[in-house]
Amino acid sequence: MIKNSTKLQFILLSIGLLMFNTSFAQPVCPSQKFTVFVKVFADDVGIQKAFTKVPLKTINFYETDFKKPYVVHYLNRDMIDYPVFLSNAYREVEGIQQTIKRKNKQYIQVVTKHIGGTGSDNVTYDFRKRRGCWYLVAKLDYST
Numbered sequence: 001m002i003k004n005s006t007k008l009q010f011i012l013l014s015i016g017l018l019m020f021n022t023s024f025a026q027p028v029c030p031s032q033k034f035t036v037f038v039k040v041f042a043d044d045v046g047i048q049k050a051f052t053k054v055p056l057k058t059i060n061f062y063e064t065d066f067k068k069p070y071v072v073h074y075l076n077r078d079m080i081d082y083p084v085f086l087s088n089a090y091r092e093v094e095g096i097q098q099t100i101k102r103k104n105k106q107y108i109q110v111v112t113k114h115i116g117g118t119g120s121d122n123v124t125y126d127f128r129k130r131r132g133c134w135y136l137v138a139k140l141d142y143s144t
Contacts, residue, residue, distance in 0.1 A: 026050060029133030034108055035100065037134045038127075043089075045082045048136070053128075056080055057138040084139065085125060086112055096121045105129070120144070 027050040030040035041047050055074035062069060073079075091098055095115040102108050110125040126138035 032133075034102075034127070034134060038100070038110060039088060041134075041136070042085050042087050042091075048082055048084055049077075051133060051135050052080065052084060053130075053135045053137045054080075056084070056136065059138070059140045061140070061142045063144065084136065086121065086123075094121065108134070 027047060029037070029051075030044075030047060031037045041051060054077050058073045058075060060071050060073075062071075086096060086098075090096070091112065097113050097115050099111045099113075100108060101111060106129045108127045110127065112121055112123050112125075114121045120143050122142040122144070124140040124142070125136055126140070127134045128137045129135075
């Protein structure tokens with residue numbers, strides 16, 4: 001009876017550990033092809049959370065304050081406001097153009113600019129390939 005009880009406890013403990021471990025599983029990379037990846041990234045906050053490097057480097061530029069032209073922050077996960085990237089629908093409705101600039105095989109920039117030239121939503125996002133997927137590593141905000 002004790003042997004069966006011990007086996008049962010072991011099995012239950014194993015199932016519990018398996019359930020515990022799977023709750024922290026990393027989501028699967030949406031795509032190795034960046035154009036596909038960025039479309040999914042834009043519309044899925046869960047993917048944004050999974051594929052944003054922490055701490056996230058943010059740079060805010062201030063063209064009107066020449067004493068302090070920019071401020072750099074490194075945001076921990078609890079300091080990042082999601083969504084951190086403009087959704088495809090929002091960009092379309094608001095007239096925001098998105099340009100993808102490949103710097104090399106491991107580094108791509110996505111530049112967003114308001115088509116009307118208002119200066120709002122003028123942001124550059126830096127993505128780097130690491131651990132087999134693309135990660136947002138920096139957000140440079142030139143918006144006025």
